[in-house]
Amino acid sequence: MQYKEFEIKKVAKAIWEIPRKGNMRVPVRFYALQSMLPQIIKDNALSQAVNVASLPGIQKYSMAMPDIHYGYGFPIGGVAAFDCETGIISPGGVGYDINCGVRFCQTNLFYKDIKDKIQNIVNGFYDCVPSGVGSHDAIKRLNQNEEEQVMIKGTKWAIEQGYGEISDLDATESFGRMKEANPDKVSQRARSRGLNQVGTLGSGNHFLEIGIIDEVYDQKLANEFSLEKDQVVVMVHSGSRGFGYQICDDYLHLMVRELNNLPFSIPDRQLACTPFKSKLGSDYFQAMSCAANYAWANRQVLMSLGEKSLRKTLSISKSDLGFKLIYDVCHNIAKVEKHKVNGNEMLLCVHRKGATRSFGPNQPELAKKYQRIGQPVIVPGDMGTNSYLMIGTNRAMKETFGSCCHGAGRVMSRREAKRRYNFNQVKNKLKSNGIVVYSAQRNTLVEECSDTYKDVNEVVEAVALAGLAKKIVRTRPLGVLKG
Amino acid sequence: MDHTADISIKFFGNTIKKLFTNSAISLSEIIFNKKPEKIKGDEKKIHLNFSADDITVLYIDFLREILFQNNQNYCYFYKFKIIEFSAEKLSIDCYFYPLNANNITQEIKAVTYHNIEIEKKNGIYSAVVTFDI
Numbered sequence: 215m216q217y218k219e220f221e222i223k224k225v226a227k228a229i230w231e232i233p234r235k236g237n238m239r240v241p242v243r244f245y246a247l248q249s250m251l252p253q254i255i256k257d258n259a260l261s262q263a264v265n266v267a268s269l270p271g272i273q274k275y276s277m278a279m280p281d282i283h284y285g286y287g288f289p290i291g292g293v294a295a296f297d298c299e300t301g302i303i304s305p306g307g308v309g310y311d312i313n314c315g316v317r318f319c320q321t322n323l324f325y326k327d328i329k330d331k332i333q334n335i336v337n338g339f340y341d342c343v344p345s346g347v348g349s350h351d352a353i354k355r356l357n358q359n360e361e362e363q364v365m366i367k368g369t370k371w372a373i374e375q376g377y378g379e380i381s382d383l384d385a386t387e388s389f390g391r392m393k394e395a396n397p398d399k400v401s402q403r404a405r406s407r408g409l410n411q412v413g414t415l416g417s418g419n420h421f422l423e424i425g426i427i428d429e430v431y432d433q434k435l436a437n438e439f440s441l442e443k444d445q446v447v448v449m450v451h452s453g454s455r456g457f458g459y460q461i462c463d464d465y466l467h468l469m470v471r472e473l474n475n476l477p478f479s480i481p482d483r484q485l486a487c488t489p490f491k492s493k494l495g496s497d498y499f500q501a502m503s504c505a506a507n508y509a510w511a512n513r514q515v516l517m518s519l520g521e522k523s524l525r526k527t528l529s530i531s532k533s534d535l536g537f538k539l540i541y542d543v544c545h546n547i548a549k550v551e552k553h554k555v556n557g558n559e560m561l562l563c564v565h566r567k568g569a570t571r572s573f574g575p576n577q578p579e580l581a582k583k584y585q586r587i588g589q590p591v592i593v594p595g596d597m598g599t600n601s602y603l604m605i606g607t608n609r610a611m612k613e614t615f616g617s618c619c620h621g622a623g624r625v626m627s628r629r630e631a632k633r634r635y636n637f638n639q640v641k642n643k644l645k646s647n648g649i650v651v652y653s654a655q656r657n658t659l660v661e662e663c664s665d666t667y668k669d670v671n672e673v674v675e676a677v678a679l680a681g682l683a684k685k686i687v688r689t690r691p692l693g694v695l696k697g
Numbered sequence: 698m699d700h701t702a703d704i705s706i707k708f709f710g711n712t713i714k715k716l717f718t719n720s721a722i723s724l725s726e727i728i729f730n731k732k733p734e735k736i737k738g739d740e741k742k743i744h745l746n747f748s749a750d751d752i753t754v755l756y757i758d759f760l761r762e763i764l765f766q767n768n769q770n771y772c773y774f775y776k777f778k779i780i781e782f783s784a785e786k787l788s789i790d791c792y793f794y795p796l797n798a799n800n801i802t803q804e805i806k807a808v809t810y811h812n813i814e815i816e817k818k819n820g821i822y823s824a825v826v827t828f829d830i
Binding site for chain 1: 701749754758761768769804810813827829
């Protein structure tokens with residue numbers, strides 16, 4: 215099969231490759247069902263994966279998950295790992311919403327307990343959680359010292375303030391904290407934007423959702439997490455808000471200005487990067503880590519606000535609700551990880567932009583309870599369809615630096631969505647499927663409707679076929695608060 | 698213009714200076730979803746200086762600053778007076794109405810450098826800018 219001047223070769227079921235050509239230092243490898251190929255080719259995101267393949271120090275492949283779609287610079291759904299000694303780090307390979315991510319929580323409730331109360335639950339979410347453009351002041355405005363503690367401690371800061379339980383740390387990627395965080399590398403502008411946004415959803419595709427488990431794929435793994443059919447679950451999707459956007463913007467600006475001094479050229483300024491070992495590379499990584507920690511604190515507070523709201527709406531005790539975090543994953547991040555490349559262990563800077571870590575069993579980075587079974591992986595769909603809880607695999611460790619997809623992936627621009635649909639059409643369709651949605655902006659609901667996304671079931675099928683993650687349960691939404 | 702994940706906007710100007718200022722005014726209109734004539738309030742002014750290695754980076758840096766002022770200080774820019782302009786330098790007075798957080802209707806996270814080129818065709822300047830939303 216041909217893509218522009220490049221050849222696409224089938225490697226195995228759901229695995230495809232574009233061999234090296236021109237400036238590419240490594241091949242592109244992407245994961246998709248055959249039926250997904252026409253859309254992926256039409257979207258042109260593969261050209262962005264080809265561009266990434268030309269960056270110095272890249273190892274094995276420039277990879278793309280089945281939710282790949284056209285972004286800016288790096289494709290969304292992309293994974294690229296660079297040698298920490300000879301390779302680069304790129305703010306565009308992480309994205310503006312640093313550590314945007316998602317968490318999955320279980321409760322003791324079942325569908326029968328809440329089926330007549332969904333509207334009240336969504337109203338309660340709206341009252342407790344600021345959402346939409348520029349949302350702010352979910353909790354008391356931070357002072358500069360408190361904000362530094364958020365940057366350094368991440369999730370732990372939120373727990374110390376009474377948001378959640380200490381056991382949540384084990385159920386959060388990297389225990390909710392990147393140790394490399396250094397507030398000295400964060401600008402005053404970023405600091406000022408972060409003071410009043412902890413505990414806010416933001417806009418766009420961010421959400422707080424209540425749903426139920428509607429399919430169990432692996433009973434043994436479901437038992438490990440005490441999950442069963444019809445059980446009520448809650449998911450949170452948000453990131454580092456204006457604080458993270460500003461850090462990305464600050465460092466991208468600095469790196470664009472340094473481009474002419476680099477010993478290599480790049481095909482798009484948005485791929486601006488710098489050697490990982492340079493002072494600028496190190497400064498960005500330390501600032502990015504602050505934003506990662508901010509995002510974990512944000513999701514921890516959001517989850518806690520959601521739990522309190524549920525208890526209030528349903529008038530039930532903490533123990534009766536039994537709210538418990540299963541896992542929190544980030545999907546816009548760069549991390550230093552050890553992986554085997556051609557049989558040798560290497561220290562790599564793994565960029566996951568719209569991709570989720572999917573570590574298999576026996577990884578020392580995981581909490582003890584997950585070392586035996588692997589790391590939970592959360593794949594949210596759109597607000598009208600399904601989401602999945604999966605588990606990481608050893609195959610992913612070997613093939614993709616322990617990575618898999620992060621969601622459904624867009625197929626339609628927001629502009630096209632507004633051309634085709636209106637607010638009432640989308641709201642009524644969701645209602646007829648038994649889904650209550652509240653969106654701070656009417657436009658958001660149209661821009662985020664199901665038809666603008668790939669079929670998440672196909673995306674998950676592709677990563678499962680390729681062995682990058684294994685399905686545990688599927689959920690369906692009942693009530694959604696959108697940003 | 699269509700962009701799968703974010704938005705791309707094509708801006709125009711009869712002159713290169715007009716391309717800069719038209720883009721900045723349009724950005725305010727998009728974020729606050731209002732035309733300048735619909736806004737009443739105290740007019741204010743800030744002076745901004747920029748320098749860059751080339752005109753394209755200068756253009757994006759100018760829009761980055763305008764976006765920051767839109768998002769953080771809720772400045773609705775409606776008029777500009779260019780004091781000094783070259784391919785590497787911009788000195789500009791920016792006139793704005795101070796609004797508030799509730800007036801923002803479209804969140805734009807960032808101005809990107811993605812495939813940015815300034816074109817001149819039939820005497821008209823244009824640039825396609827991709828924004829992260």
